[in-house]
Amino acid sequence: MQTASQGNTARPFASPSEPLARTSPYVLAISSGKGGVGKTNVVINLAVEIQRRGLRVLVFDADMGLSNVPILLGLVPEYNISHVLFGEMRMKDVLFPGPEGVTVLPAGFGVQEMAALTEEQQLRLLCETEELEEDFDVVLIDTGAGISPNVLFFNIVSHDNIVVVCPEPASMSDAYVLMKILALQYQRKTFKVLMNSVKGESEAALVLDRITEACQRFLGVSVRHFGNIPYDTHIREAVRSQKPVVELYPDAPSSQAFSLLASRLLSSIPDDYPVGSLQFFWKRLFSSDVSEWGGDPSHARPTLVRT
Ligand SMILES: Nc1ncnc2c1ncn2[C@@H]1O[C@H](COP(=O)(O)OP(=O)(O)OP(=O)(O)O)[C@@H](O)[C@H]1O
Numbered sequence: 001m002q003t004a005s006q007g008n009t010a011r012p013f014a015s016p017s018e019p020l021a022r023t024s025p026y027v028l029a030i031s032s033g034k035g036g037v038g039k040t041n042v043v044i045n046l047a048v049e050i051q052r053r054g055l056r057v058l059v060f061d062a063d064m065g066l067s068n069v070p071i072l073l074g075l076v077p078e079y080n081i082s083h084v085l086f087g088e089m090r091m092k093d094v095l096f097p098g099p100e101g102v103t104v105l106p107a108g109f110g111v112q113e114m115a116a117l118t119e120e121q122q123l124r125l126l127c128e129t130e131e132l133e134e135d136f137d138v139v140l141i142d143t144g145a146g147i148s149p150n151v152l153f154f155n156i157v158s159h160d161n162i163v164v165v166c167p168e169p170a171s172m173s174d175a176y177v178l179m180k181i182l183a184l185q186y187q188r189k190t191f192k193v194l195m196n197s198v199k200g201e202s203e204a205a206l207v208l209d210r211i212t213e214a215c216q217r218f219l220g221v222s223v224r225h226f227g228n229i230p231y232d233t234h235i236r237e238a239v240r241s242q243k244p245v246v247e248l249y250p251d252a253p254s255s256q257a258f259s260l261l262a263s264r265l266l267s268s269i270p271d272d273y274p275v276g277s278l279q280f281f282w283k284r285l286f287s288s289d290v291s292e293w294g295g296d297p298s299h300a301r302p303t304l305v306r307t
């Protein structure tokens with residue numbers, strides 16, 4: 001068994017020049033219905049752009065068992081979240097330095113047991129993240145694709161949700177299903193939709209109109225257009241080079257879009273988001289008072305997280 005002193009962390013956390021005026025980070029889940037639409041690229045490039053703006057960013061690779069983040073960044077972490085979930089290491093000891101000061105919490109690769117976290121593992125995860133509260137300003141969670149219990153869990157313990165959609169029918173319908181479950185069973189009332197691999201503004205607008213209308217009419221939720229990332233071969237080259245496109249090709253169209261989105265994201269963070277991030281939502285889920293945070297008490301028990 002590994003000990004904490006042998007962990008991944010090799011550097012002190014960077015000091016932000018302009019931290020959020022809060023003691024706990026803003027937590028954002030990046031999800032999609034369909035796989036392969038660009039979530040991991042969105043997470044790592046947004047992370048670098050936010051870190052460049054002086055905030056301390058944790059990339060939380062929650063794609064349990066399929067861990068993409070280290071692969072896209074060319075990192076080979078020795079330890080990962082499975083060591084935390086199986087009680088072998090502390091969270092802070094499996095953090096790994098990523099690009100430009102970003103910190104990465106790697107998911108395990110090929111660890112079948114993590115495909116659906118047990119309730120005990122979820123609780124351990126949330127307790128462990130409490131120790132990191134003061135070290136980060138923003139946490140970006142790459143949830144993986146689909147509507148598995150893990151994906152739903154990470155979505156409901158986050159302050160906000162970005163759903164990545166690309167302009168193809170399966171991506172749209174799968175995104176709708178994800179938002180439907182989060183809205184009807186877990187009272188998520190707003191979503192940010194990010195259109196990726198966009199080849200034309202009119203195509204993106206058409207897709208967005210369809211999703212927005214369906215969500216409003218059938219789910220009663222509001223879908224905000226977070227922005228577009230153009231289809232850009234530089235991203236494919238960056239993936240092959242295992243570097244973020246914003247680092248390798250800072251002037252590429254996609255890099256410019258990521259820069260704009262990072263600024264937009266930071267200016268959209270509310271001043272009064274709940275302190276305690278992940279734990280806050282966990283406690284709300286177990287309390288009878290979820291209505292305080294826009295929830296329905298009849299859904300107070302986290303049935304979805306039972307595995
Ligand atoms: N804007 C874009 N333009 C061109 N190619 C893109 C773009 N975004 C992503 N890609 C390509 O799409 C592929 C999938 O991207 P990525 O791994 O980020 O998707 P994902 O949603 O995280 O996938 P998974 O669901 O398997 O985790 C990559 O090969 C990447 O190069």
Ligand SMILES: [Mg+2]
Binds near residue numbers: 039041063068144
């Ligand atoms: Mg991915």
